[in-house]
Amino acid sequence: MDNFVFSKRIKQLRAEKNLSLREVGEGMDLSPAILHYYETGQKKPSFQTIMKLAKFYNVSIDYLLGMDYVEENRSELYLKEETLLKMIRRSPIITNFIFKDPRTNINIIEEFIAKLEKDR
Structure with missing residues (x-):
């Protein structure tokens, strides 16, 4: 130690x-x-x-x-993730979109994330 x-x-x-x-x-x-x-x-x-x-x-x-690594950064990230998950759970539009056709919609979300990462 x-x-x-x-x-x-x-x-x-x-x-x-x-x-x-x-x-x-x-x-x-x-x-x-x-x-x-x-x-x-x-x-x-x-x-x-x-x-x-x-x-x-x-x-x-x-x-x-x-x-x-620094715990504060981890805690801050955790709080942001938790906030995002709460927002998704509270939004029937997003929840319905994801669960209507999970396989297709997860692919759409993954493509969206890839585009965001590319545009950084």
Whole structure:
């Protein structure tokens, strides 16, 4: 585990959420002192604590450990995809179009996507 990346990321996440060490500690049943040690790299948490931190901050364990690309970009993309899916589900016209003749319409959508990518 890259302790520097881990320490930096948990400190950054806490700052982004505007939380004190005490507030995080209360939410995770950990002492503020131990959280301070994790944030400064003076101590390494157990895997169970890393899992709790990931869940608390709603990020992946890979992100905390510095083993993936920037989580914010992934979260932003996920939110855009989720919004798009909600829009499609709410639109009877799009839903009916897709399910009227799925095979043909999926091909139309794929061709449309290919055209958009080509026109970039």
